[in-house]
Amino acid sequence: MPPLQDNNVQVNTGVDNVDLQGTMPSGDKTHTKYIIEMRGGDTVQVQLSVDGAQALAELSPRITVTFHNVSKVINVPAKMIDPSSKKRFIERKLLDQVSGQIHPGQIVALMGPSGCGKTTLLNTLAGRALSGVTGDIWFNNQRYDKSMKRKLAYVLQQDIFFEQLTVKQQLTYTALLRLPNHLSKQDKLAQVEQIIDQLRIRKCANTPIMLISGGEKKRVNIGTELLTNPSVIFLDEPTSGLDSTSAVALMDVLRDLAIQGKTIITSIHQPSSQIFQSFDQLILLADGKTIFMGKPSDALLYFATMGHRSPPQYNPADYVMDLVNQDMTIREQLKDAYLTNKLVGHVKSVSNQVQSQTSTNAHQYLIPEPSGHEADLTNPDNVNLIPTKHESKWPIGFLPQMMILFKRAFVLTGRSQFTILNFVQALGLAVVSGLCWLRMEFAENTIPDRSSFMFFLMTFWPLHTMMHGLLSFPFERVIIEKERASGSYRLSSYFAAKSLAEAPVKLVLPTLFLIIAYWMANINSNFGIFLAVLAFQLMAVLVAESLGLLLGAALKNLQHAITVATVLLMSLMLVGGFFVRNLPHWLGVWGKWLSFFKYAYNACLQLQFKGGQIYQCVDGSYVSSCRNNPNGTFMSHEALEFFDSGISIGFNFLVLFGMFVVFRTLAYLSLRFVKNHSGRS
Numbered sequence: 071m072p073p074l075q076d077n078n079v080q081v082n083t084g085v086d087n088v089d090l091q092g093t094m095p096s097g098d099k100t101h102t103k104y105i106i107e108m109r110g111g112d113t114v115q116v117q118l119s120v121d122g123a124q125a126l127a128e129l130s131p132r133i134t135v136t137f138h139n140v141s142k143v144i145n146v147p148a149k150m151i152d153p154s155s156k157k158r159f160i161e162r163k164l165l166d167q168v169s170g171q172i173h174p175g176q177i178v179a180l181m182g183p184s185g186c187g188k189t190t191l192l193n194t195l196a197g198r199a200l201s202g203v204t205g206d207i208w209f210n211n212q213r214y215d216k217s218m219k220r221k222l223a224y225v226l227q228q229d230i231f232f233e234q235l236t237v238k239q240q241l242t243y244t245a246l247l248r249l250p251n252h253l254s255k256q257d258k259l260a261q262v263e264q265i266i267d268q269l270r271i272r273k274c275a276n277t278p279i280m281l282i283s284g285g286e287k288k289r290v291n292i293g294t295e296l297l298t299n300p301s302v303i304f305l306d307e308p309t310s311g312l313d314s315t316s317a318v319a320l321m322d323v324l325r326d327l328a329i330q331g332k333t334i335i336t337s338i339h340q341p342s343s344q345i346f347q348s349f350d351q352l353i354l355l356a357d358g359k360t361i362f363m364g365k366p367s368d369a370l371l372y373f374a375t376m377g378h379r380s381p382p383q384y385n386p387a388d389y390v391m392d393l394v395n396q397d398m399t400i401r402e403q404l405k406d407a408y409l410t411n412k413l414v415g416h417v418k419s420v421s422n423q424v425q426s427q428t429s430t431n432a433h434q435y436l437i438p439e440p441s442g443h444e445a446d447l448t449n450p451d452n453v454n455l456i457p458t459k460h461e462s463k464w465p466i467g468f469l470p471q472m473m474i475l476f477k478r479a480f481v482l483t484g485r486s487q488f489t490i491l492n493f494v495q496a497l498g499l500a501v502v503s504g505l506c507w508l509r510m511e512f513a514e515n516t517i518p519d520r521s522s523f524m525f526f527l528m529t530f531w532p533l534h535t536m537m538h539g540l541l542s543f544p545f546e547r548v549i550i551e552k553e554r555a556s557g558s559y560r561l562s563s564y565f566a567a568k569s570l571a572e573a574p575v576k577l578v579l580p581t582l583f584l585i586i587a588y589w590m591a592n593i594n595s596n597f598g599i600f601l602a603v604l605a606f607q608l609m610a611v612l613v614a615e616s617l618g619l620l621l622g623a624a625l626k627n628l629q630h631a632i633t634v635a636t637v638l639l640m641s642l643m644l645v646g647g648f649f650v651r652n653l654p655h656w657l658g659v660w661g662k663w664l665s666f667f668k669y670a671y672n673a674c675l676q677l678q679f680k681g682g683q684i685y686q687c688v689d690g691s692y693v694s695s696c697r698n699n700p701n702g703t704f705m706s707h708e709a710l711e712f713f714d715s716g717i718s719i720g721f722n723f724l725v726l727f728g729m730f731v732v733f734r735t736l737a738y739l740s741l742r743f744v745k746n747h748s749g750r751s
């Protein structure tokens with residue numbers, strides 16, 4: 071990069087048509103305010119360090135995408151197609167020999183009827199869901215490699231975010247996670263500001279995503295992917311659900327990006343004529359095959375050569391879509407015509423002597439397809455798109471990833487769980503419980519009530535937390551999968567961060583509950599015992615949460631997860647011996663080992679009757695030494711003879727801790743290996 075002068079310097083950013091005009095603020099030699107002028111006349115102000123601007127520019131080499139004879143075949147369960155079929159699977163061709171070439175600075179539209187394979191082609195070109203794919207795909211002169219992920223952005227059709235975050239928070243967390251280590255934090259934040267301006271979302275920057283409009287959400291979705299300054303941008307129906315003004319505004323944003331040298335490929339459903347004409351290239355698909363590839367303005371002329379003339383004053387995009395939505399015969403005719411015309415065009419371009427035998431010159435409206443060896447080997451911008459071995463697969467290390475994800479999880483959990491409603495629930499229930507067990511005397515007849523207090527304590531909060539845990543992954547998973555598909559972070563950092571960030575939030579309310587209910591009920595006046603009961607309660611909460619996370623991660627269907635959780639919990643309570651004292655031996659023997667409620671309850675019972683408290687005898691129903699002396703007293707630990715609490719307090723804790731570790735590990739493994747959806751193309 072040439073040295074910056076005070077004004078109007080041209081900086082080589084590797085990006086066309088963008089002049090970086092710098093003014094160096096006095097006293098600061100490391101940061102420079104740039105006014106970036108776009109071709110359309112818009113200006114964007116950012117404050118990036120000189121090194122930061124260079125590092126960002128280096129992230130984005132110009133890339134030509136070439137694909138040749140790309141096909142995709144999947145095996146579909148035969149019953150899905152023909153219920154009477156005897157076969158297990160039937161082959162289905164989703165893409166059939168599709169070819170094309172897209173250059174930097176171009177916006178290419180993929181159009182066609184619903185189910186024609188637009189998303190499949192986008193996914194395939196973007197290196198996603200590659201099983202069953204044949205053919206060649208090049209990025210400049212290189213074939214797809216996972217490590218190119220960071221240069222390719224994929225904007226999904228659905229706007230998937232943590233909607234409680236504000237627009238700026240969403241972009242900031244993404245920038246901190248996805249921009250590489252050698253950019254300073256200030257530069258990452260400057261990049262966020264730049265994207266906010268570039269996508270014209272400044273006025274909603276501090277609004278939670280759940281409150282912004284559909285068009286703004288779409289721009290945030292695009293902005294999230296643009297933060298890393300990718301070279302190629304794939305968009306799946308970005309205008310769907312937008313009104314025509316928002317759609318045009320969005321296309322303006324895409325045009326700005328194309329002007330910067332990005333290669334843009336977007337599927338689109340029913341564009342207005344203005345948007346339709348603005349594409350540089352149109353690829354029309356039907357049943358996975360190309361039926362037209364050329365300039366949008368040539369599409370009507372091309373179809374007219376086959377006798378399909380658009381009525382005057384008709385939106386060309388509508389006409390084209392009507393045509394490809396016609397019956398099978400017309401679609402087959404269009405597919406065959408494309409095959410013939412592309413051959414004619416190819417032959418003509420190779421040798422002018424060969425004359426077409428077809429009666430039309432339709433081929434002149436088609437863009438010639440690249441031949442198999444036509445990767446962009448001559449592109450002067452060719453740089454190695456695959457990082458060298460010593461470059462990490464991840465933009466930042468495990469610990470920084472974990473810290474950022476920790477902050478995000480903390481903010482999110484805080485917002486969803488530290489609500490007034492949850493506090494009212496905890497405090498209200500604590501007072502009601504305290505009133506029910508109010509100031510129990512230290513007397514023999516309170517032994518069953520003291521036991522039921524512990525039972526309530528060790529079941530209510532664990533059950534409550536388990537249900538929260540159960541819902542956690544089914545909702546977050548789709549966001550995590552999206553973020554991980556773009557190579558944002560390791561699953562292990564996410565999991566560790568989530569576990570650490572959510573624990574304090576999960577533990578505050580049960581602690582508050584216990585502080586109130588325990589002392590109102592007069593359980594045991596020893597403060598050490600109170601702390602030990604609290605530790606067991608919190609341990610039980612963590613074990614239950616882990617079990618909830620495990621079920622939520624292992625079972626793809628939330629309904630199934632809830633059903634399994636209910637059956638499991640009730641069974642664990644029953645076999646734990648809480649309701650039936652004389653369980654059949656064969657059931658009780660293993661049952662008491664499985665029930666995590668049992669361990670926490672057992673330990674707390676022992677704790678409650680510890681400390682040498684003197685109890686008053688009543689009628690000897692529970693304590694044998696009172697039988698002959700109803701007016702006497704007994705030591706609190708004698709109450710335990712009524713219960714089957716054989717295991718020591720320490721051992722109970724160890725088992726609970728072991729269960730916590732096992733359930734958490736299994737939850738992580740399930741999240742890693744059980745996929746949310748069955749690999750839709």
Ligand SMILES: Nc1ncnc2c1ncn2[C@@H]1O[C@H](COP(=O)(O)OP(=O)(O)OP(=O)(O)O)[C@@H](O)[C@H]1O
Pocket residue numbers: 144146164182183184185186187188189190191748749750751
């Ligand atoms: N994993 C899969 N199993 C079965 N069928 C699939 C799978 N993935 C894709 N398909 C089928 O492949 C065809 C192409 O799907 P694709 O999503 O690419 O279409 P599309 O053109 O993007 O459609 P739309 O415009 O409705 O989004 C559809 O008929 C779809 O049902």
